[in-house]
Amino acid sequence: MIDKILEILNKVCASENEICKDTELLDSGILDSYAIIQFIYELELLDIELQLTQISKRDLRNPIAICNLINRK
Structure with missing residues (x-):
């Protein structure tokens, strides 16, 4: 799952450097905020649903935290 998260983040985020798991x-x-919406949309295309109201800043701090969030759902 972490590899897919990294792939999506590297696609939707405007970063000059490649995003790593930490x-x-x-x-x-x-x-x-725009990249968050795009990211959640990309996850939904994979049948992974996240409710914005249930996501904290801590859940989005790095790709590992996002992976943990998805695994809790």
């Missing part, structure tokens, strides 16, 4: 997404500004 890349800080929010604090660095890589994952902005």
